[in-house]
Amino acid sequence: MKRPSWQSWLCIALLGCTCAHAQQPGSRALPPVSVKALGNPVEKSYRKMMEGALLFERMHAHAPQAPLRFKLLPRKPGTNMQDVDLEVIGRTFSYAVDVAPDRTFALARDPKALAEDAVVSPNRRQLSMTWRTDIRSPGVPDGMRRLGDLRLECLVGIESGLVSNSNAFTEMVSNLFRSPTGYCGRKDAKYLFFAERAIFSVTLVSADRREVLAMNRLYAEASDDPGLKADLPFCDCEVMLDRTYYLPLGDTDWPDDTLVQFDYMEDAPLAAQPPAQPFVPLGSTRQEVAAALGAANVITFDSGWEVWLYRGAATNASQTPPQERVVLFDASGLVRKVRVRA
Structure with a gap:
């Protein structure tokens, strides 16, 4: 019997983000029909997102200078990510949420939305998109991320409960990860992150210490999953496989200020990474x-x-x-x- 790969359950269950730093929305008394008319909208629980925001405040020491934002990402081929309309929808109201050009947004804490158990809903169909936290400290060089920011992204993501799949098995297994601190504190935590572009390698850098991530930490562990093609429909990495990576989040030997450096496929090789004498010539077939x-x-x-x-x-x-x-x-x-x- 084929061992179930982690793509079939883990990378779908561990999603999420929230934010509590935005302008106070003005509500309008409209029935919540504009997005629901699409059928199977990609909607998330406003209440769970606010629970994530509270955890962000409690664990802010991982990224003390960073704000908390939310990010929309494509999940299925052909998904149009331009001009996404996003709304908070309750029983008696709905209001628009501004989405920035980088597809990030923030949510304000709204007692009425909490009381009415509102949803956050974009005008896209179910499973066509996925969601992430987007936590970025100022001053991080281009082509890098800060490990403490990413640790906090994992914590808030799980607390927010933003599951991007309806597969019954994945929903069952996702119940194992109700504790964000427990899961994100593991050295082998398999919370999928997405780089800005297709990556060839990822390197952790802290002072004089450097470590290139092993291949089984890239591309949704595709190097160890011969059944990847069958698994991809159950993973929110389906159209972003070449951008995915995960990190030793619970390894305290790497401090929060550790930089995560990306060598993108289409860029020139990073000077510190390729061997001095390539074992095959560049340009070979x-x-x-x-x-x-x-x-x-x-x-x-x-x-x-x-x-x-x-x-x-x-x-x-x-x-x-x-x-x-x-x-x-x-x-x-x-x-x-x-x-x-x-």
């Missing part, structure tokens, strides 16, 4: 790499780019076998980047 290195564990993305992974094989008999060798092919089938993780 897939056929040439296969002839030199043999069969690989291949991850193919919708963009046409591919990542080939080799584990536990040395480039020659005199070398200590590296743990991982990774080759990136662009859409034309040529080697764009390589890296070694020892």
